[in-house]
Amino acid sequence: MEFSKETRKKFEQVLQRYPRKEAALLPTLYLAQEEFGYLSAEVVQYVAELMEIPAPRVYGVATFYTMFNKEPVGRYHIQVCSNVSCALRGVEQLVEYLKEKLKINVGETTPDKKFTLSTVECLGFCDNSPAMQINDDYYSDLTRDKIDEILEKLK
Numbered sequence: 001m002e003f004s005k006e007t008r009k010k011f012e013q014v015l016q017r018y019p020r021k022e023a024a025l026l027p028t029l030y031l032a033q034e035e036f037g038y039l040s041a042e043v044v045q046y047v048a049e050l051m052e053i054p055a056p057r058v059y060g061v062a063t064f065y066t067m068f069n070k071e072p073v074g075r076y077h078i079q080v081c082s083n084v085s086c087a088l089r090g091v092e093q094l095v096e097y098l099k100e101k102l103k104i105n106v107g108e109t110t111p112d113k114k115f116t117l118s119t120v121e122c123l124g125f126c127d128n129s130p131a132m133q134i135n136d137d138y139y140s141d142l143t144r145d146k147i148d149e150i151l152e153k154l155k
């Protein structure tokens with residue numbers, strides 16, 4: 001396992017932005033997730049060797065942040081904010097709605113590997129809650145109708 005030529009080049013560029021190799025761990029984990037889809041134990045080990053950092057430290061960082069996937073996810077990773085502002089604006093009912101609609105529970109992926117549903121901490125859209133993220137796109141002021149619209153476009 002190793003980075004493609006293109007990712008390796010991005011990695012070298014990332015390293016130049018930091019005074020110490022270890023400081024580039026987060027962007028390197030992003031690159032690894034982009035390249036390999038998720039941060040398996042094998043990927044964590046690879047990043048640790050690449051960055052000359054003990055693997056448990058890399059694992060600690062990878063598991064601390066919810067934006068890093070520790071398991072394979074579907075083509076569309078739906079991450080719904082479950083923090084205070086969103087909770088006060090009824091996100092729990094929307095999560096239930098998504099579970100019914102996708103026929104999966106939180107933490108699961110649809111059998112066709114299209115959707116994974118997760119709940120996460122604040123996405124920074126508190127003033128327009130409830131909010132969710134699907135891959136790199138953010139959606140706020142969610143309602144059932146809005147969710148229908150969004151999912152319809154992903155089909």
Ligand code: FES
Nearest residue numbers: 081083086125126
């Ligand atoms: S609490 Fe949900 S976006 Fe901040």
